[in-house]
Amino acid sequence: MATVSVPMRGPRPDVAVIGGSGFYAFFDGGTESVDIATPYGATSASIALGEVGGRRTAFLPRHGANHEHAPHTVPYRANMWALRSLGVRQVLAPCAAGSLTPDLARGTVVVPDQLVDRTSGRTQTYFDGGAVHVQFADPYCPSLRAAALQPGTVDGGAMVVVEGPRFSTRAESRWFAAQGWSLVNMTGHPEAVLARELEMCYATMALITDLDAGVAVGEGVRASEVFAEFERNIGPFKDLVRSSVAAAPKATECAHCRVHEGVTLPIELP
Template identity: 40%
Template sequence: MAGSRVGIIGGSGLLEALGVAGQAEPHVIETPFGPPSGPIFTMELDGVPVALLDRHGAGHMLGPTRVPYRANLFALKVLGVSHVLACGMVGSLREHIHPHHLVIPDQVIDRTYRRPCTFYDDLVVHVEMTEPFCETLRHVLSEVAQESSTGKVHSQATYICIEGPSLSTRAESRMYRTWGGDLIGMTVMPEARLAREAELHYALVAVPTDYDSWQPPLSTAPEAQNTAHFQNRRVAIANALGLLRRSLSRIASAPVQCHCDSVLALGIWSDRSRISNEVRTRLRPLIGKYLPPEVV
């Protein structure tokens, strides 16, 4: 971890929620995939170098389909990020996963269909996704949760990622339960897959705010539903960011013992002699250690 940063990807108001507004240095990064969601802010948080990114941009103006996931992960890689802790709101598909709880998912079912999902349009790369989240990071988050008063934290769950922006029908929500889904959300894919393609250690703390549509709400009054949702959201996000912050020093000091930072060693299937110098240069932050630009 020496000399590396931990990236934190969250929702709107991330700097304010962490209490570091005005203390961080903004970076506007140009990438081959366009601009990221917004400036990336770097600073030291509790003695650990971090890079903070608001997934939906200033004012929450980018819906889940329009989030520039490729630009976001590429920019974090350029800034020297090696580990990414993400936070995102979800609906619960299980009775035992209550709003206010936190969840560290270990599996994903990807139902998105309108999002660019790879960096490698100009060569063939197959990354291993059996375990879509970094097991090292998940273990650290689970350990820290057990040692602190974070509240109930579930250390395993399957996240169903839908395209959005509309929420599920009740029939869809019930179907996802039969698939083995425990959570439903709109942002973990292709974010987790791109993190793997960029050889970043990536884990998510999911924040359930309701029971999705499979379970009727406790109140049929829209005002009461909205009040409960925002109360759950406020408490759960505060708990999630507290868990992420308490995990930083452990992540910075713990040795990395997983394959996330070397998946491309076996993942590049294209004939390397046919990969152009332009592609090698454009994607250098991702593939430079395997395919350095040729000297001409």
């Protein structure tokens, strides 16, 4: 079980935002911070609690407050477990992504509907014992995706998640594009499947920061350019996320992500 080392002053949050590269803060003020110990270690950073659209909301920077964690070292299991233990049942996960098609230009926000896992070595389950198999054909919650489809966003597309921390070769990028996949990212897995195992609604909003190596002609992707593009768009991007939080229905109204009915789990969920 998870334990909160600092008691919360306000009500428990039922929705959370996990910020990606360049997205290290979310609330303008009136927040409190909690630290949670989990069976899977510490979270990426302290969890901030505030109000968005009248809803008690948690915020956690995926890479840490100062980008201490590379994509392959993010404590994904601890992060998701801690959020659920706080009462969170919906997670919006904004992230940076590369485009695999010229149709998706820099600055575009995409709400993907599919995920392709090309990571390796990341622990992607809480169920190390017992035979528990979660439904994952549609990895993102349809209700939360609908809330994230704010004006100006692009509906749908497959996001391929690579191990990192290196960027793709030109041949890999062209291969991904040839499969019909739209986006490439380094953090969307195992986060999405861990949310499903915890029966939390989960959706991502991907800000296009670059054209991947097989799409753009030139030297390929540079980290400095990715961060600069994200910084140029962070204000409007945060506004889109805030609007999505405010538009999200209560998680109790969603049956899509309740995948354990009739199943005896080998562990007790927080």
